[in-house]
Amino acid sequence: MIKTAPELLADHGASIRAYGLVQRLSQEQAASRAGLGLRTWRRLERDGHATTETLVHVAVVLRCEQGLDSLFPLPVALSLDELLKQQTSNAPSRRQRAPRTPRP
Numbered sequence: 001m002i003k004t005a006p007e008l009l010a011d012h013g014a015s016i017r018a019y020g021l022v023q024r025l026s027q028e029q030a031a032s033r034a035g036l037g038l039r040t041w042r043r044l045e046r047d048g049h050a051t052t053e054t055l056v057h058v059a060v061v062l063r064c065e066q067g068l069d070s071l072f073p074l075p076v077a078l079s080l081d082e083l084l085k086q087q088t089s090n091a092p093s094r095r096q097r098a099p100r101t102p103r104p
Contacts, residue, residue: 006047009048010047011048013044013048014045019064020062023063025044027045028056030062031056033061034054034057034061044058055068056068075102
């Protein structure tokens with residue numbers, strides 16, 4: 001069944017509340033650790049509304065940040081050329097040495 005945006009938000013709010021209860025965090029403690037006001041935390045639990053930044057802070061506090069990476073996975077390459085291009089663009093760049101200065 002496809003859920004509407006308000007249904008998904010409400011589900012996320014309920015999940016956030018459940019994670020906090022399992023970890024025995026009061027709303028005040030959780031909000032403080034996430035750097036949020038208590039009213040913001042309560043609103044988040046109630047209807048799930050949050051900015052992306054707030055959501056990341058909440059995920060860290062509730063120890064479920066590892067799932068954020070899978071929220072928007074990279075698209076699958078359609079050809080070998082695209083795959084190679086993705087791999088080279090994601091590879092860390094190599095550091096270059098500073099030019100040598102001549103010694104007197």
